[in-house]
Amino acid sequence: MSRHYDIAIVGGGFVGGTLACALAATSRRIALIESKPVSSVNGTGRNRDERSIALALASKKMFDALGVWEQIGLHSIAIRKIHISDRGRFGAMRMDCRNHESEGFGYMVPAEKLILSLQEHLRRYENIHCIRPYKVSDIESHADRVILHGEGEPIQTDLLIAADGTNSFIRNKLGIPTNEKKYHQTAIVGNVSVDDDHQFTAYERFTREGPLTLLPHAGNNCGFVWVLPDNIARELVARSDEDFLLQLQQAFGYRLGYFSGIGKRFAYPLSLLVSHRRTQGRVVLIGNAAQTLHPIGAQSLNLAMRDVAELSEMLHASQDGLDGIDEKLCAYASGRQSDIKRTIRLTDIFNFLFTTNDLVLSRTRGIGLALLGAIPVLENIVLRQSSGVPSSVANLLHGKPLQSA
Structure with a gap:
């Protein structure tokens, strides 16, 4: 015998948890399915997730509209200034949110605090059923429903939303192809203590x-x-904390004084991965399951938040039922294309321009940064993209509650 839900979300992380919060106020019965147990998701001791998440201003406004920011904000740090420079080159770009009449350019939130805030918020809603640990092992996709098989009794749903990350089991099991571009780069992520404010x-x-x-x-x-x-990342990851800290200091310089302590380091291989389709039957891919971007500019998660805002608005407007849902899903997928393509193009170009060893391009980077900081129109273009709301009309991204049809 299977359990039946109107909507099932596979992936209980930032993206899936936020979508569940956005849909919580509807009358629908929703399952939030996560393969990891609560202790593993929250983390303790050496298993703690020490990352911090960079949220664009639009993402902050969305959490505010959902009633979650009151809790998240207790642990957030506003980004009030941005400084962009090219080591060894002339020119830099400096921005201050006060010059743009803004509360900030974004917010830093500890990853574990964001997850805990989402979990706490969801406990208020009887129509949200958090199912964990439940590892999906097979999928039956029908014209009007999807059946998930895994650890325990099957789960049947009228609509399945895959928010299960870059290596999405749902996407791979359904045979949805992807385009992948390997950057041959690795991101080393961690925390460091500095002397200066x-x-x-x-x-x-x-x-x-x-x-x-x-x-x-x-x-x-x-x-x-x-x-x-x-190759350089592998060599640096293998070094002691003291040696790595010295290399980090030399690369960054002394704008923040001397670096002292360093936390646990993580290394992630980087690639651009884009799904050929965002929807297939009664299945929708969102976040990294649909597209995984280069981390430059911190665009990936905020692009996923725009997936959440657009999809939840479409579902909220038709909460009386899923009649005509196939056409609406196609419209949603089509409507997301321009934002996704623009963001991918921007991050791809930035990564190329600021990692290339081409002599001419590397020498002109500093001039470009100086121009960005000196010409308000160019600066505003950069800020509009980084704010997380490029041309989107979704209510949540502007801090407004969802509207029913």
Whole structure:
């Protein structure tokens, strides 16, 4: 015998959890399915997720509209300034949110606090059923429903939403093809303590080896993301904390004084992966299951949040039933294309421009950064993209509640 739900979301992370929050106020019966147990998701001791997540301003407004930001905001750090520079080259771009009459360019939130806030919010709703651990092992896709098989009794749903990440089991099991572009780069991610006050500044430093990002955390701490060629990354990951800290200091410089302590480091191979289809029958792919981007500019998660906003608005407007859902899903997928293509193109271009060893391009990078900082129109274009709301009319992204039809 199977359990039946109106909507099932596979993947209980940031994207799946946020979508469940967005749909919680509807009358639909919703399953949020996660393969990991609660203790593994939340983490304790050495298993803690020490990452911090960079949320665009539009993503913050969405959490505010959903009633989740009150809890998330207790642990957030506003990004009030941005400093972009090219090591060894003339020119830099400096931005201050006060010059744009904005509360900030974005927010840093500890990953585990974001997950816990989403989980706490969902406990308020009787129509949300969090099912974990449940590892899906097979899928039956029918014209009007999907049946999931796994650990325990099957789960039947009228609509399945796959938010299960880059290596999506749902996408792969359904045979949805992808295009993959390997960057032959690895991102080393971790936390570092600094001597000087970061003044809520996000730093993007383009070095000869690859771009290095430092993001403000609580106290005199920063998170870092260092993108490097695979061979250099392997060599640096193998070094001691002391040796790695020295290399990190040399690459960044002394704008924040001396680096002292360093936390646990993680390394991730980087590639661009885009699904050929975002929908197939009664299945929708969102977030990294649909597209995984290069981390430069912190666009990937915020693009996923725009997936959530657009999809939840479409489902909320038709909450009386799923009549005509196939056509609506096609319209949703089609409507997301321009934003996704634009964001992919932007991150791809930035990665190329700031990692290339071409002599002419590398020499003109500094001039380009100086122009961006000096010409308000160019600066505003960059800010509009980084804010997370490029041309989207979804209510949630503007801090407004969902509207029913």
